[in-house]
Amino acid sequence: MRGGGPLTLGEIAEALGLALEGDPDRKITGVAPLETAGPDQISFLTHPRYASLARTTRAGALLVPRDVKLPGPLLRADNPQLALAELLQLFYPAPIPPGGVHASAQVDPSAQVHPTATVGALAVIGNRTVVGARTWIFPLVYVGDRAEIGADCVIYPHVVICEGVKLGNRVIVHPGAVLGADGFGYVFNGTRHRKIPQVGGVLVEDEVEIGANVTVDRATLGQTVIRRGTKIDNLVQIGHNVEIGEDSIVVAQVGISGSSKVGKRVILAGQAGIIDHVTVADGAMVGAQSGVAADLAEAGPYLGTPARPAAEGRRIYAALPRLPALLRKVRALERRVRELEGRLGLTLPDTGDEGDD
Amino acid sequence: MRGGGPLTLGEIAEALGLALEGDPDRKITGVAPLETAGPDQISFLTHPRYASLARTTRAGALLVPRDVKLPGPLLRADNPQLALAELLQLFYPAPIPPGGVHASAQVDPSAQVHPTATVGALAVIGNRTVVGARTWIFPLVYVGDRAEIGADCVIYPHVVICEGVKLGNRVIVHPGAVLGADGFGYVFNGTRHRKIPQVGGVLVEDEVEIGANVTVDRATLGQTVIRRGTKIDNLVQIGHNVEIGEDSIVVAQVGISGSSKVGKRVILAGQAGIIDHVTVADGAMVGAQSGVAADLAEAGPYLGTPARPAAEGRRIYAALPRLPALLRKVRALERRVRELEGRLGLTLPDTGDEGDD
């Protein structure tokens, strides 16, 4: 894709603040995985499982952890994953927004679009809406009335930001995400489900990233809140009046039901579900496909439906395959105990071998 | 957000038909939750769990159930949730569509758009498509050829209504929903998956509400049908030839596979899945993350994968954490029984303690 190279190994080492073992004048044109990298590319070893690939790669240089023994030009990092993020940014800098409002965009005259912002083709910006400095609104985005988008945001194509939704600075919203649709609330009046008007808002703080086709509902009253630095993967559902704390990670297809409170630095793995009106403690980690059916009061890993401390959840998962054999064993034991009882002339009541299972 | 106030407590009591205990001339500017309401706002107590908040709230008045004891101005309702819905509507009336067809919309000359309908900026309305009275098509909506949309509908931005899809009156479709994409049908011809043309339609009856980024597939032949008053939350998948009865509730991220029939007043909780070609009885309630793998023949609650009557499902969930200990116990019992058999000189066959688990 876009290229920021070529750079010499010396330039790379300096830019990333890393120790170089090898020729500082060697030219590098890009970054590639171990399997496909060529002599003019730099590759990386961020996980020991790929150590053998690192020994046979044709890459012109390698980004590696401090303690790894490998031939060839090496850049050593305390945190190779972090250095990789910086290396990728060096070679593939984020595109710069073109600036200006496209002639085909429909921007309400009352909207305040910062002169340094970009509004792409066929985007719609509503009444009294605010778009901050250097923010990039891609083509075909819809931003409703009285919405507020901060500075340095990137709003990708086909995003829908409904009326009154507020975004902080450096927020990224991927294509197709919908922020501020009505929460799901009805009351049964005896014959029909009557809609409860959803008149609250959505507040997305700084540095939040929201994945493609995510849905974040507006609150019934008050706000649905996503705090600073939280990252949300694709196709996640966030119900009305939910609050997610800072720096949490919400993996794809998770669902968080209405009014639940998710803490800081929480990890919700893929397809997990959180029931409504519960609290998930700071630092909790909920396993994939788990179902949180009650408050999780402490940090640490949880697993299963209903979600339990992970050690317990894993013991259950490990025990499950033995259940069919266990049923047979208990039936055999019952026969043997009856036999023993017969020998001793005992006449205890039967435990229901053929009966209630 | 939008405001319908201020109103006096007397005016509110009259509009909602409720008994007032307190000063009828007191001015109220809006509705707020117990925690944040101020003296010029009205709040509400719809669930006993919030009773202590109701005693300390600064709200200027409270909407409460008949039998609750609280100081201060009170509006008493038989069904406080229903009264809350009406109260919210009173203070935050739904916005009124601006009317007219925006100059940037692409409306096919053969389309019949009612003179009282609204078609927003950059919306696309297809050939011979019908849009009913007072219906509001938001910007960037796509409505395909020969589609029919009734009266008083609200179709939010980025909705896709494909060719020939029919919507009744008072239907709400939230942003990003897709009605009428092809059903998922193939036949393997020995070397490739051959597509089965999906030439049926989608019929959405009156007062249905469809959440953001929902997908409702068109039928292979015939119709995929969503009956009057059913409410569908975000990111739900409804397969081809599915039929959902009246007044059902389908919570976020549920999936209903092809040709299944879901009855009236059914509740499908979040992330539940329904296999294809099954029937879910009127009044069935399927728990979150449950998997319906066969017909549910009776009303009532179901739980688990495969979904079982909820009482049974809950017993299984409660028993699961005891399974690891049970394995140890049975092993201990086997040792004890062997010891007993040894004492009595019995030589029954072993039950396979170390063997088959």
Place this chain on the structure above:
Amino acid sequence: MRGGGPLTLGEIAEALGLALEGDPDRKITGVAPLETAGPDQISFLTHPRYASLARTTRAGALLVPRDVKLPGPLLRADNPQLALAELLQLFYPAPIPPGGVHASAQVDPSAQVHPTATVGALAVIGNRTVVGARTWIFPLVYVGDRAEIGADCVIYPHVVICEGVKLGNRVIVHPGAVLGADGFGYVFNGTRHRKIPQVGGVLVEDEVEIGANVTVDRATLGQTVIRRGTKIDNLVQIGHNVEIGEDSIVVAQVGISGSSKVGKRVILAGQAGIIDHVTVADGAMVGAQSGVAADLAEAGPYLGTPARPAAEGRRIYAALPRLPALLRKVRALERRVRELEGRLGLTLPDTGDEGDD
């Protein structure tokens, strides 16, 4: 909907290469299900469960398997499902794209749109993007810079094809799908989640079909790949650097986590989840809602969370309802064994009846 008829039974038999039992001059106007077909329509029996409906249908003719005994005009096929696909195509031919670039579309001057391609109203085509022969881009589609779309593709409304994404020939992408949003990758720098730039691409090979509101993320480096002939249902999530082999079937709401490799002719049933960095063998079939937590090394059916060979998974599912009774039985057995031990004067240590469960 669109009609390709009327045709005589003789014409149909010839077009599909089928044996006809009945009047070759009988006129047929369309295809309908057994329940609703009238005397001028043809219906079909593709599954024995509908045999009784086939005996009472009013259809003017029936498409049936070789060996079925039924009165009335019959078309017999070795593979009636395949013949049905052909029959539907005969009567309801796919619409022909109108051709041309709509005046309201925003096509970058540097884009290469084939003269036979169609670009609908308000679509956006980026810089140096290529659109192949006869490909149909529907209204309101976004195609980013340097993307490549092959020949004979259909890209439905509101699809987002991000920068640099490559599609082969005869690819179908349903409304709202997002191809090439950033993969979900961060590294924690001690205080914040730092974004790992996602600078790879997405490659979708020939004859792939992608459902509505699906998300396919771009690779961190390299490519996310969907191989020839694979069919993907609605609301599926495909993470960065995933590779799916040829002719696989991915049912609605499945999630495939980053870097996992799914083989050829794999079937992933609805709502199944695949953890990151695993391999699913060619020909594996993963049951609905299952969770693949480790490599699946062999073809064949798998079931459950974690996914196990289906026979084992089914035994566990069948055993689960007996677990609550089993707990009671083991408690009873312990009492009986204690009693026996007492009789024989044995003093074995207790197995913890009241204790650890």
